[in-house]
Amino acid sequence: MGAARRLDDTFAALADPTRRGVIDLLREQPRxxxxxxAAFDMSPPAMSRHLRxxxxxxxxxxxxxxxDARVKLYRLRPERFSELRAWLDxxxxxWGDQLQSFKEHAERTRGKKRP
Amino acid sequence: MGAARRLDDTFAALADPTRRGVIDLLREQPRxxxxxxAAFDMSPPAMSRHLRxxxxxxxxxxxxxxxDARVKLYRLRPERFSELRAWLDxxxxxWGDQLQSFKEHAERTRGKKRP
DNA sequence: GCAATATTTAACGCCGTCGTTAACCATTCG
DNA sequence: CGAATGGTTAACGACGGCGTTAAATATTGC
Known part of the structure; x- marks a missing residue:
């Protein structure tokens, strides 16, 4: 149930196009x-909060x-994405069952316009 | 870019625990x-908007x-989930590349506390 | 026709998000 | 030291989401 709470935040985080854009950029390399x-033509504070x-x-x-100790590098982390994948799975x-039944149904009624 | 816009809404939709709960229930059967x-102890109007x-x-x-033409049955649809999976993929x-580089790096610096 | 049922739309309030600018560390370097 | 640079936090306003109750829309069934 802790995981469910975390999914709230994960999905909420991904609902923002800017944040997905950031993820997209970080795929290539840390930034x-x-x-x-700058990449999103946005004030530093705004981006700072997205990063938070x-x-x-x-x-x-x-x-x-x-x-230089002033600069901070951001990079992707795999764990949450795996969690997301687990939920999706x-x-x-x-669908497996659903499509299975559908397939069987289609099999039985193949070629007939209406069973 | 139409797909990107749609992802906004998809993620936003999934950010709400009630809506994820609905999806969970609909996995078993249409409702x-x-x-x-009732299942979420929530007023019909509230649920109506979630469903919208x-x-x-x-x-x-x-x-x-x-x-009975008054009742409406809701069921899951696979398309958007596939889209989500595509994005996640x-x-x-x-990670493939990243972990690859990491592995190589770990290989090179193995056993040293600080490179 | 009329009351009851199933669902949606309308109107309202609350609270959280997203962006902006101004102020605040921390660090670098001339 | 003192100005400049990189970043985050604070305060503010605009906008939208989520819940509630009240009202509207179908549809059923006596």
């Missing part, structure tokens, strides 16, 4: 906070690499 | 609107079966 703000949201949900992590497990 | 409202959201995103469909495709 600096300011770099991301992504951080809190665990979709992204921040580490202070580089020789669970929901879609249903 | 009536009022039945769903789910309908608009295409996660759910409504058809008026049964001999795309994002996760990155």
């Amino acid at each position: 600096r906070a300011g770099e991301l703000a 949201v992504l951080r809190k949900t665990g979709l992204v992590e921040e580490d202070a690499v580089e020789d 669970e929901v879609e497990a249903f | 009536r609107a009022g039945e769903l409202a 959201v789910l309908r608009k995103t295409g996660l759910v469909e409504e058809d008026a079966v049964e001999d 795309e994002v996760e495709a990155f």
Whole structure:
């Protein structure tokens, strides 16, 4: 049930196009906070909060690499995405049965316009 | 880009625990609107709007079966879930490369506390 | 026709989100 | 030290989501 609460935040985080855009950029390589703000033509504070949201949900992590301690690098983290996939798998497990019945039905009624 | 817009709504729809709960119930079998409202101890109007959201995103469909034309049956629809899976696949495709590089890096620096 | 049933729409209030600008650390470097 | 740079936090306004109750719309059945 802890996981369910976390899914709330995960989905909410992904509902924002800017945040999905960030994820898209981070797929290629880690990026600096300011770099991301610029990429979306958005004020640094605005991006900072988007990053905070992504951080809190665990979709992204921040580490202070580089020789300059002011800059923060953001990168993707796989765990939450796996969790998301797990949820999706669970929901879609249903199609298996559903489509199975459908297939069987189609099989039985093949070629007939109306059974 | 139409698909991206749709993802906004899909994720937003799934961010609500009630709506995910509805999806969970619909996995087992189609349900009536009022039945769903009762299941979540919620007023019919509130559930009605949740269902409207789910309908608009295409996660759910409504058809008026049964001999009583007043009742509406809701059931899941696979298309949007597939779309979601596609997005997730795309994002996760990155782990392959990432983990690959990480593995190589770990390989090179194995046993050293600090490179 | 009229009361009861199933669901949706309308109108209202509350609270959280998203963006902006201004102020606030921390760090670099001249 | 002191200005400049990178980033986050604070305060504010606009907008939208979610729940409630009241009213509207079908449809059923006596």
